[in-house]
Amino acid sequence: MEHILKGINLNKTFGTKDRNIQALKDVDFYIDEGELLGIAGESGSGKSTLLNVMSGLIRPDSGELFYREQEYTGKGPSQTGKFLQMIFQDAKNSFDPRFTMERSLLESRRKKTDRDALCGILKEVGLDEKLLKRKASELSGGQCQRMSIARALYSEADILLCDEITSALDVSSQAQVVGILKRLNTERKLTAVFVSHDIALLSMLCSRIMVMKDGIEVEQGVVEDIVRRPKHEYTKLLIESARKQSL
Numbered sequence: 001m002e003h004i005l006k007g008i009n010l011n012k013t014f015g016t017k018d019r020n021i022q023a024l025k026d027v028d029f030y031i032d033e034g035e036l037l038g039i040a041g042e043s044g045s046g047k048s049t050l051l052n053v054m055s056g057l058i059r060p061d062s063g064e065l066f067y068r069e070q071e072y073t074g075k076g077p078s079q080t081g082k083f084l085q086m087i088f089q090d091a092k093n094s095f096d097p098r099f100t101m102e103r104s105l106l107e108s109r110r111k112k113t114d115r116d117a118l119c120g121i122l123k124e125v126g127l128d129e130k131l132l133k134r135k136a137s138e139l140s141g142g143q144c145q146r147m148s149i150a151r152a153l154y155s156e157a158d159i160l161l162c163d164e165i166t167s168a169l170d171v172s173s174q175a176q177v178v179g180i181l182k183r184l185n186t187e188r189k190l191t192a193v194f195v196s197h198d199i200a201l202l203s204m205l206c207s208r209i210m211v212m213k214d215g216i217e218v219e220q221g222v223v224e225d226i227v228r229r230p231k232h233e234y235t236k237l238l239i240e241s242a243r244k245q246s247l
């Protein structure tokens with residue numbers, strides 16, 4: 001089967017004053033259409049770097065990227081924005097503070113403005129269209145995060161790349177966002193990648209999980225295998241610490 005997104009042998013090193021940090025080492029990934037893929041790993045393991053490489057925000061030092069078999073290595077967000085959209089932890093700062101939500105969302109779409117489609121999407125993410133008149137600073141964190149999901153859907157990107165999008169939210173808003181994404185996946189075959197340090201959250205949301213440590217892909221597999229039969233000590237540790245936190 002054709003993968004909707006695929007990366008082969010991705011490497012990325014960051015040079016800092018005192019040393020070089022290899023944030024990605026020979027990482028491979030794939031995502032199938034309609035799949036929710038989770039990327040787990042502790043802080044500094046390379047999760048955001050991988051997502052930024054997938055999205056074209058960061059150029060890999062080597063390796064190749066494909067969208068539906070078409071290579072897009074080296075293409076930046078102005079090109080990749082046609083098929084994927086990033087959603088960030090800090091939703092408020094991802095909107096221009098001067099603009100109303102209406103302006104921000106309408107401008108995210110290259111095609112003709114379709115207000116009915118926009119209102120339909122707002123309904124899907126559980127937001128009142130009255131909120132379109134507000135600016136980011138006038139929304140709650142949870143509302144803002146749902147607006148950024150609505151913006152990505154309205155832009156008609158095929159794939160959502162989500163970096164710790166529930167980390168800044170309280171537990172009930174977190175559950176709401178997770179519920180919305182799961183429903184969108186069931187109802188409209190949403191394809192998305194979720195980066196989180198919280199493997200428990202990923203196992204509720206995703207069908208497959210990839211585990212990262214020090215820039216290396218430690219293991220990947222369907223959720224049941226990763227959670228019930230982890231092969232690596234590191235994955236066991238992540239699961240164990242998630243269990244402890246939920247007690």
Ligand SMILES: Nc1ncnc2c1ncn2[C@@H]1O[C@H](COP(=O)(O)OP(=O)(O)OP(=O)(O)O)[C@@H](O)[C@H]1O
Pocket residue numbers: 014015016021022023041042043044045046047048049050197
């Ligand atoms: N622009 C940069 N310049 C230098 N080093 C960087 C840069 N971006 C990331 N790094 C380093 O690369 C490594 C991977 O960082 P990355 O942000 O991908 O981790 P992460 O898994 O997303 O962590 P977190 O869970 O804390 O967000 C870290 O050691 C980080 O310090």
Ligand SMILES: [Mg+2]
Pocket residue numbers: 047048049
């Ligand atoms: Mg990160």
